[in-house]
Amino acid sequence: MAETNALPLHIGIIMDGNGRWAARRALPRSAGHREGARAVQRTIEAASELGIKYITLYAFSTENWSRPASEIDTLMHLLEKTLDEYQQSAHKRDWRILISGERDRLPAGILAKMDALVRATAENKGISINLALNYGARQELAHAVNRLMKEGLTAVTPQDISRRLYQPEIPDPELIIRTSGEERLSNFLLWQAAYSEFYFTPVLWPDFNADELKKALEAYRARKRRFGGI
């Protein structure tokens, strides 16, 4: 008897392969990032239509600051454009935007737009889009521990830590997808991924679409989740 998993409530996506997508076409890496931004839009729409409640998108890691300044500029520019587009359309689509990450190093203009967008969409009831921006899981855990110390706790439970992560009300992701054939977490959701199912695909992020998302969900459905039991 094949047991099946329902649709995940929350999926996390490590959107990788923009640079290689561009290199294969002899285009600059920026062209890959632009195309990647289109894939973000498609994927959110598909996830929302399929009934996914939460999607965490790894858009910029704390380690990505080590890239050339020109590439970081491109990424920040695309991010700003995306925030503007969401500000225009999030209400129509009932999307709720959340942000996970550290604020330091992000340009003031982007921080202001992030804050405005989070505030403006806080009451929306559709899909919650958690943008992992300037995000690192170790930084998130250190942030949680610092909060616990400030509160004066001397002993902590796993729940105490979970409640002090960037988005404590979002359930752990049942499924984490990584594109581009790499099979690692790269400092993404280390704590929350304790029992996540992983789906790796060679598809490069700019080529990701609704069909690829459905394939990942299909694979998830067939997984046997045991949580330490039998």
Ligand code: IPE
């Ligand atoms: C993912 O694509 C986008 C970010 C990490 C911001 P990459 O830029 O990492 O693309 P590859 O891995 O070089 O192909």
Ligand code: IPE
């Ligand atoms: C992970 O991709 C970060 C994001 C998708 C934002 P990277 O391309 O930065 O990861 P590594 O360096 O290959 O591990």
Ligand code: MG
């Ligand atoms: Mg990469």
